[in-house]
Amino acid sequence: MALGYEDTPLLPGGKWTVHDGRRPQPPVIDPGTASTDDKAGRPPSDATVVFDGTSLDAWETSRDSSPARWKVEHGYMEVVPGAGDIRTREAFGDCQLHLEWAAPAAVKGDGQGRGNSGVFLMSVYEVQVLDCHRNQTYPDGTTAALYGQYPPLVNACRKPGEWQSYDILFVAPRFDGTDLVAPAHITVIQNGVVVQHHRALQGPTYHRALSRYVPHPPRAPLNLQDHGDLVRYRNIWIRPLNFYAEA
């Protein structure tokens, strides 16, 4: 049975015709299941699971590459203040990243001092993690801000102690030698709500300073921040992608 048509015009690029039945089929995967408030979901079958709730084997301490020393219990990991940032042993470039986090149920501090952590793509591009439920701070430092650059479109925060999700599409920057060819782009969906759409990053994350790109390899670890607060994470998986690949 012919799947498509062969008497149709060539699409731009000159490889396939409109409705070409010979074009490769999309790979079949198991899409997994969504999380509920009290239970993490199941990742898609083609994801690289970097935290399944049981061990930090896929992680190391960022500052010295020693084993990660955050606490693991009840299916989540929790920041141990002073233990430092942790990062994946594996390096990633373009990707889809899913993770869930919860700010401490016992509210303490305000502004940047309440439930602060951070998701650093390629170890240098931060999507802010902060408890901004009834807590204000500078907009480019709020929950789901691209820290120091772009506030989120809305504040989609749940209450402290409740699980929240980030689904992130990250397009790594492209360099040609020391030249920037294309900036990094980030899309962030928090709790099912688009909060950042295809933002072109100005460069790595800085505090109180302008950013600029510094060339780096095409892949780098995912880093989670120890900002001294007892933030929890669970169900972390990554689907490596290449957003510039030919279709």
Ligand code: MG
């Ligand atoms: Mg932070």
